[in-house]
Amino acid sequence: MGIATAALALSATACGKSSNDTGSSSTSGSKATKVAIAYDIGGRGDQSFNDAAYAGLKKAEDELGVKGSEAEPSQGESDADKVARLTSLARAGNNPVIGVGFSYAPAIAKVAKSFPKTTFGLIDDTSVTAPNIANLVFNEEQGSYLAGVAAAKTSKSGTVGFIGGVEVPLIKKFEAGFTQGVKDTNPKAKVLTQYLTQPPNFDGFSKPDLGKAAAQGQIDKGADVIYAAAGLAGSGSIEAAATAKKWAIGVDSDQYNQAGLSSYKDYILTSVTKNVSGSVFNLIKSVKDGKPESGEIRYGLATDGVGLADSNPAYKKMTDVIAAVDAAKKNIVDGKITVKTAP
Amino acid sequence: MMKIDKDKLIIGAAGPVLALVTSFVLTVLVLAASGLDPIEPIRLMIENAGYSDVQVLIVNQTGIYYLAALAVAIGFRMNLFNIGVDGQYRLAAMVSALVGAAVELPGPLHILLIVLVAMATGAFWSGIAGILKTTRGVSEVVSTIMLNAITTSLVAWLILPKNFGVQPPGSNDLTTGQIAESGWFPGIDMGEGGQIYGFTFVALALGVVYWFVINRTRFGFDLRATGESESAAQASGVDAKKMILTAMLISGALAGLSGMPILLGESHTYSLAFPVGVGFTAITVALLGRNHPVGILFSALLFAFLDKASSNLDVSGYPKEITQIMQGIIVIAVVVSYELVRRYGLRRQQQKVGEELAAGGAIKTDKEVAA
Amino acid sequence: MGMATPDAGVISLDGEDISKLPVRKRREGGIGYIPEDRHRHGLLLEAPLWENRILGHVTEAPNSKRGILDPKAARKDTERIVREYDVRTPGIDVTAASLSGGNQQKLIVGREMSHDPKFLIAAHPTRGVDVGAQAQIWDAIRDARREGLAVLLISADLDELIGLSDTLRVMYRGKLVADADPATITPEQLGSAMTGAATGHLEGTEQSEDGDAR
Structure with missing residues (x-):
């Protein structure tokens, strides 16, 4: 196989056609609109970030009748691989093409130039911009601030825990907001912070056992509310908290309603929702309606792009907590509180 | 004499061929067992490899794997297991990227500086394992693996914005800053296909250098001798400790170079998204290539093909993970098949020599001529 | 040869002290x-x-x-x-x-x-x-x-020693214990020296039964 490939590479590189020559670059409107999302590390099934993006795609398929494609990342890939993936999705006629995660930024910068008529969605990054790039960003720190308020008010021990999946700037936003929310509500409260892994090891977003061990450690130290911003690994933290009959706060989607976590739902106090699915759906709709979004599209508290879920009836009964949260929300929206984006 | 030579060739190729056939068969079985069409994904991959942009990706990845595998191979020939190639590669890429972004020099000098820093960093990192081995007898397997873990934390700490890292505004990524264009290694533009990294050719040239040093220099002879029999090498005059340290340093330097194709030809910075795992795949590549520069080249090509040609399998409904399964099976298949072939080959040669001598095929010696 | 380090003493070749030289040299x-x-x-x-x-x-x-x-x-x-x-x-x-x-x-x-x-x-x-x-x-x-x-x-190998050598030294338990003239020594005498039974300068003339050397 090696020899055949060598022959292939040496002889055909100069004259082979590009994979992007296949498929039509369709602009016709008679066929169903095609849209595509390219997932971040972990792909679909992470019970969190990528799944939220898929939810938006599915909603668009159901309500708008578009035809969706998904593409998973490869192991140890570089920007060149992402460029190839996005290019082939764009060439196949998908519009918009959405890159889920900041690691797609350099690739989208390149590909957007080659396909000016295609709209590209980039989630969690505003460093690369173009007329046909929509930067979908969220105020995770604001949602996390509210979680901090809820945690401080709910905690009986005065110690709460934060578990970050991987120590990257994005997750530090979650930490910063949460810590600020806790301290503003109860200055004497203690916040235990732990990151599961360091980059380039992104296992911290995908290994539940890591989250479970970390949560267990924090519970042993007296934490009775644990907020995990760790993708799939967070489900391990939720399991540990529920087993110890402590509170857990979910992230990205309303994890109270997630089938895979139903056995622990009673202990999921709330979740910091990040309306990734809404942002995906909105972008697809805007393209279909002929008015594609462009530039920075910010989803903050004011537009309910982030927020605290209140599906848990136990939470709904905590009127004083809800009052504090609502007050804090108002202060942030009114500009009276500025939430830090870095600890 | 001719007969034995052809035998050697067949036995030489038997190992890899046996390993590849076994892996292929086992992968097909795995696919069939999980209810998927076993042949279609392979066909899709071969079809995908026919496109120029995928081919460019394959060629570029081959250069990367080749360099890293040479690093591993030098160690292997000395019976040293440098499992730390991945850590050395990452640390070297990061440090050299930092240095590269901090200065601006005329083109060739800028590139040379980055390359030298990468080699020095890689050599330094693996040198730690080498010194531990020669002064304290610490197994390099253990020390290099631990150094990998230290690398992860060290890089994460260094790249924090409060230290040396840069967080571009609006981005959630951390980088070491952009290297000015004078530090970009020119590539070959393949039009729609993309760009072949210029450093890929440097990699190939290094393969030639590797072959020459190992097979045609005194140092290379000493190295091979130490790998085959440390006691015989020592009796022949080799300073084993110096040899071990030197081999580890060279291995680390080569490992440091394997980040250069991407750093100098693509990303021009070291960020959180820099590809990882190269050092571990390189171990399999070197094993399959039998530590021989040409064998490693084909092996690197194969692995690059498996990596890149499978990129769009998921769009057709097949799991991309089948290539990882195949790569994993190759590791085991290689080790087993090489040992089998080696033993068979040795036995067979002893047999043949015995036969030839019995049949009177020995070289005419003076004694016989005199008689 | 240089593969082991001596505790004491000097090795010289042709008058030159080679005790510190590595094997290759x-x-x-x-x-x-x-x-x-x-x-x-x-x-x-x-x-x-x-x-x-x-x-x-x-x-x-x-x-x-x-x-x-x-x-x-x-x-x-x-x-x-x-x-x-x-x-x-x-x-x-x-x-x-x-x-x-x-x-x-x-x-x-x-x-x-x-x-x-x-x-x-x-x-x-x-x-x-x-x-x-x-x-x-x-x-x-x-x-x-x-x-x-x-x-x-x-x-x-006694035959080898006697057949090839010009002079003979016997080492027993790390010490030089005997020397002999290969032209006159018998294998039996040499053998007993090698087992430590005989020491000193060994002559090849008639020996007493227990191999006493004088």
Whole structure:
């Protein structure tokens, strides 16, 4: 196989056609609109970030009748691989093409130039911009601030825990907001912070056992509310908290309603929702309606792009907590509180 | 004499061929067992490899794997297991990227500086394992693996914005800053296909250098001798400790170079998204290539093909993970098949020599001529 | 040879103190070595014969010049050694492991003699070697000694010791305990010295039953 490939590479590189020559670059409107999302590390099934993006795609398929494609990342890939993936999705006629995660930024910068008529969605990054790039960003720190308020008010021990999946700037936003929310509500409260892994090891977003061990450690130290911003690994933290009959706060989607976590739902106090699915759906709709979004599209508290879920009836009964949260929300929206984006 | 030579060739190729056939068969079985069409994904991959942009990706990845595998191979020939190639590669890429972004020099000098820093960093990192081995007898397997873990934390700490890292505004990524264009290694533009990294050719040239040093220099002879029999090498005059340290340093330097194709030809910075795992795949590549520069080249090509040609399998409904399964099976298949072939080959040669001598095929010696 | 460090004492070759020299320098300085364990110290078993010819002398002609190997010259010289020392092999590309013990040893002897040694250390040179090869090796050592080569023969083979040596020393439990004249000593006397039963200067004349030497 090696020899055949060598022959292939040496002889055909100069004259082979590009994979992007296949498929039509369709602009016709008679066929169903095609849209595509390219997932971040972990792909679909992470019970969190990528799944939220898929939810938006599915909603668009159901309500708008578009035809969706998904593409998973490869192991140890570089920007060149992402460029190839996005290019082939764009060439196949998908519009918009959405890159889920900041690691797609350099690739989208390149590909957007080659396909000016295609709209590209980039989630969690505003460093690369173009007329046909929509930067979908969220105020995770604001949602996390509210979680901090809820945690401080709910905690009986005065110690709460934060578990970050991987120590990257994005997750530090979650930490910063949460810590600020806790301290503003109860200055004497203690916040235990732990990151599961360091980059380039992104296992911290995908290994539940890591989250479970970390949560267990924090519970042993007296934490009775644990907020995990760790993708799939967070489900391990939720399991540990529920087993110890402590509170857990979910992230990205309303994890109270997630089938895979139903056995622990009673202990999921709330979740910091990040309306990734809404942002995906909105972008697809805007393209279909002929008015594609462009530039920075910010989803903050004011537009309910982030927020605290209140599906848990136990939470709904905590009127004083809800009052504090609502007050804090108002202060942030009114500009009276500025939430830090870095600890 | 001719007969034995052809035998050697067949036995030489038997190992890899046996390993590849076994892996292929086992992968097909795995696919069939999980209810998927076993042949279609392979066909899709071969079809995908026919496109120029995928081919460019394959060629570029081959250069990367080749360099890293040479690093591993030098160690292997000395019976040293440098499992730390991945850590050395990452640390070297990061440090050299930092240095590269901090200065601006005329083109060739800028590139040379980055390359030298990468080699020095890689050599330094693996040198730690080498010194531990020669002064304290610490197994390099253990020390290099631990150094990998230290690398992860060290890089994460260094790249924090409060230290040396840069967080571009609006981005959630951390980088070491952009290297000015004078530090970009020119590539070959393949039009729609993309760009072949210029450093890929440097990699190939290094393969030639590797072959020459190992097979045609005194140092290379000493190295091979130490790998085959440390006691015989020592009796022949080799300073084993110096040899071990030197081999580890060279291995680390080569490992440091394997980040250069991407750093100098693509990303021009070291960020959180820099590809990882190269050092571990390189171990399999070197094993399959039998530590021989040409064998490693084909092996690197194969692995690059498996990596890149499978990129769009998921769009057709097949799991991309089948290539990882195949790569994993190759590791085991290689080790087993090489040992089998080696033993068979040795036995067979002893047999043949015995036969030839019995049949009177020995070289005419003076004694016989005199008689 | 430099592979073990002495606790005390000085080694000198031709008047020069070589005690601190590394193995390679000693070899280059003219010491040849036929090791006691040829598989562990004398050969690369899985390497071809011509590479084994280089072993131990990689820095010297004809094997290399200024650090670059010369396989053609090495191969040619290997063929010469094979001819001159009657190494039975179908070719010089077979591995050393495929040769019989005697032929392996002949190759080693030929190799060590090829670099004009001043001093040859032959440790148990015919152990595990067939009778024919043994005779050939003895001939080679005698020829070299005639040309002026100094030989340190270490052995436990009484016939070999008496047959080849000009002078004999006996070592017992790490100490020199006896010396003898090979022209007159008997194997029995030599044997008893080697087991520590006899010490001092051994004469070959009639001995008392218990081998008392005077």
